[in-house]
Amino acid sequence: xxxxxxxxxxxxxxxxxxxxxxxxxxxxxxxxxxxxxxxxxxxxxxxxxxxxxxxxxxxxxxxxxxxxxxxxxxxxxxxxxxxxxxxxxxxxxxxxxxxxxxxxxxxxxxxxxxxxxxxxxxxxxxxxxxxxxxxxxxxxxxxxxxxxxxxxxxxxxxxxxxxxxxxxxxxxxxxxxxxxxxxxxxxxxxxxxxxxxxxxxxxxxxxxxxxxxxxxxxxxxxxxxxxxxxxxxxxxxxxxxxxxxxxxxxxxxxxxxxxxxxxxxxxxxxxxxxxxxxxxxxxxxxxxxxxxxxxxxxxxxxxxxxxxxxxxxxxxxxxxxxxxxxxxxxxxxxxxxxxxxxxxxxxxxxxxxxxxxxxxxxxxxxxxxxxxxxxxxxxxxxxxxxxxxxxxxxxxxxxxxxxxx
Ligand SMILES: Cc1cc2nc3c(=O)[nH]c(=O)nc-3n(C[C@H](O)[C@H](O)[C@H](O)COP(=O)(O)O)c2cc1C
Numbered sequence: 001x002x003x004x005x006x007x008x009x010x011x012x013x014x015x016x017x018x019x020x021x022x023x024x025x026x027x028x029x030x031x032x033x034x035x036x037x038x039x040x041x042x043x044x045x046x047x048x049x050x051x052x053x054x055x056x057x058x059x060x061x062x063x064x065x066x067x068x069x070x071x072x073x074x075x076x077x078x079x080x081x082x083x084x085x086x087x088x089x090x091x092x093x094x095x096x097x098x099x100x101x102x103x104x105x106x107x108x109x110x111x112x113x114x115x116x117x118x119x120x121x122x123x124x125x126x127x128x129x130x131x132x133x134x135x136x137x138x139x140x141x142x143x144x145x146x147x148x149x150x151x152x153x154x155x156x157x158x159x160x161x162x163x164x165x166x167x168x169x170x171x172x173x174x175x176x177x178x179x180x181x182x183x184x185x186x187x188x189x190x191x192x193x194x195x196x197x198x199x200x201x202x203x204x205x206x207x208x209x210x211x212x213x214x215x216x217x218x219x220x221x222x223x224x225x226x227x228x229x230x231x232x233x234x235x236x237x238x239x240x241x242x243x244x245x246x247x248x249x250x251x252x253x254x255x256x257x258x259x260x261x262x263x264x265x266x267x268x269x270x271x272x273x274x275x276x277x278x279x280x281x282x283x284x285x286x287x288x289x290x291x292x293x294x295x296x297x298x299x300x301x302x303x304x305x306x307x308x309x310x311x312x313x314x315x316x317x318x319x320x321x322x323x324x325x326x327x328x329x330x331x332x333x334x335x336x337x338x339x340x341x342x343x344x345x346x347x348x349x350x351x352x353x354x355x356x357x358x359x360x361x362x363x364x365x366x367x368x369x370x371x372x373x374x375x376x377x378x379x380x381x382x383x384x385x386x387x388x389x390x391x392x393x394x395x396x397x398x399x400x401x402x403x404x405x
Contacts, residue, residue, distance in 0.1 A: 018185025020068035056119035091190035097164035099231035108187035137386015170199030
């Protein structure tokens with residue numbers, strides 16, 4: 001399945017089993033190292049975009065024995081290796097933490113994404129909390145597209161008892177905490193959770209001194225779920241969710257190259273300079289339409305969304321310059337006018353917002369979301385924005401990538 005198709009797929013058409021090779025591909029291209037910064041041995045860029053290239057998200061995986069890979073709990077080293085943290089099959093602990101969620105119970109492998117706030121907060125302070133989810137969303141955009149491209153079932157799981165995951169991984173819940181789980185593939189039922197020995201390892205300090213940003217700890221603690229019953233109660237809230245209608249599948253881009261996801265990921269990079277050439281409205285609609293297809297998850301009913309997409313169109317062929325909403329009815333003009341300066345200002349006075357053909361804003365109505373899902377809804381809205389933005393990096397044709405960014 002090509003990158004263009006994979007980005008928009010919510011579930012596989014023909015399901016295939018997960019094997020060690022596919023798991024490696026998903027991890028390596030989902031969250032691995034891509035290239036070194038020229039002239040700087042200590043700075044490695046990853047396969048996904050990250051605010052300030054600070055990469056505060058870690059990936060762990062618990063799997064059943066797969067041909068070529070023992071059952072274990074692993075930490076994924078982004079340079080392309082798995083480090084054993086616990087031997088044996090530990091999926092049962094994750095299933096228990098997620099209160100027996102359907103996809104988790106059947107998953108052959110379960111990814112855990114965690115965030116280390118200090119890695120981003122030393123620079124971005126409290127706002128770094130959002131970056132954990134946005135960057136995590138960038139990884140998920142890759143992971144979901146890679147899984148879809150290989151017809152492997154994948155589901156993002158938001159509902160779990162946070163402390164159970166922390167105990168399993170040996171993380172403290174303050175300097176590192178879980179962001180979400182991803183159930184991948186299918187395998188015989190996961191074993192029941194057995195008693196866990198504490199896991200401790202020595203880690204190198206990130207810097208001489210670390211500050212704790214209380215707002216981050218408080219925001220994260222506010223979203224915690226304390227036990228299995230609370231997970232089930234929380235999951236039930238989905239029936240009350242904002243049901244954004246599913247956008248109809250956008251028409252295929254006639255220029256589609258059918259390129260494989262990992263090839264697109266290898267070429268992916270954030271544009272720093274924007275060419276002056278305009279972009280066509282159908283190409284933009286196709287890119288955005290694919291990016292905002294619903295995320296398969298334990299809570300949001302298939303096809304619905306928490307975030308809305310607004311954009312400032314500066315130079316889109318066939319569209320009057322102005323502010324637009326983009327959704328199932330395509331582009332809807334909110335206000336006509338030249339808003340390049342406003343777009344640059346809204347991007348914290350960065351020229352790129354003004355130079356771009358279009359600047360997109362993923363918006364969340366937090367009162368409604370938090371009102372329905374509680375404080376955990378904040379995490380989910382951030383993550384969804386990250387996934388959609390990450391997907392927007394992928395469905396590009398070869399000729400678009402350099403010029404249009
Ligand atoms: C959440 C997020 C916010 C970002 N914000 C900016 C930004 O404000 N300005 C900018 O030039 N790049 C921004 N970037 C792009 C990163 O600087 C870029 O992803 C990182 O340097 C790695 O480079 P690469 O994407 O080319 O691999 C952002 C990326 C993410 C994921």
